[in-house]
Amino acid sequence: MWCVGSRSDAEFTDYFAGRVVPLRRFAYALCGDWHTADDLVQLTFVKLYQHWRRARPESLDAYTRRILVNAFLSHRRDRRRETVVAEPPDTPVPQVEPGGDTGLGRALRALPPRQRAVVVLRHLEDLSVAEVAELLGMAEGTVRSQTARAVDALRRALAPTKE
Incomplete structure (x- = not known):
């Protein structure tokens, strides 16, 4: 399936389909918010796709995890720059984690x-x-x-x- 030098969009689609759910769980464990986890996973796959043809198959999972962790750490740094307002525009819905714990x-x-x-x-x-x-x-x-x-x-x- 993996051809050196000629990685196809179909291979990326297959990789995405097989890894999106575990990466989403991993992202949630990092950030504690499903919406942010979805954003991080989306950003991860966008960045992975940009470098897809150069990514090595033997280290693809590690490379993908590194992209996700870097995105999480960057997101945490970027959040410090957000401004606090007196009245929030929306009221958040209380979150309950899977399993209730x-x-x-x-x-x-x-x-x-x-x-x-x-x-x-x-x-x-x-x-x-x-x-x-x-x-x-x-x-x-x-x-x-x-x-x-x-x-x-x-x-x-x-x-x-x-x-």
Whole structure:
């Protein structure tokens, strides 16, 4: 199916069909919002399509995940530039996560973006420390320390409160 140098639109369509759902779940785990997850996945596939003919089949999933993580981190930086208004134009609909457990989702959203990315890649995508380090462009020791800090923060956030 993969031909070196001549990647077709049909191959891209097949790849999209097979990866859109898992990437959407991955994006949701990163950002905690289905609408933003959809936007991130759409941006990921647009960027992937732009480089489709040059992308190597053996590392296509890792390349796609990297595009998505970079889009998420850029989105987080861009959100800081938004302006706050006194009256919001719309009232948001309360979100309920699949499965009804909002505690973990809330705790994940409270993590800094890079820690959240490390936790999601390590524990939901089941990538090794080396793979996460390469994907995020950081040292393996940094991945381990960020994972430890994030897991510690999640444990504190999810621990039963003593009254």
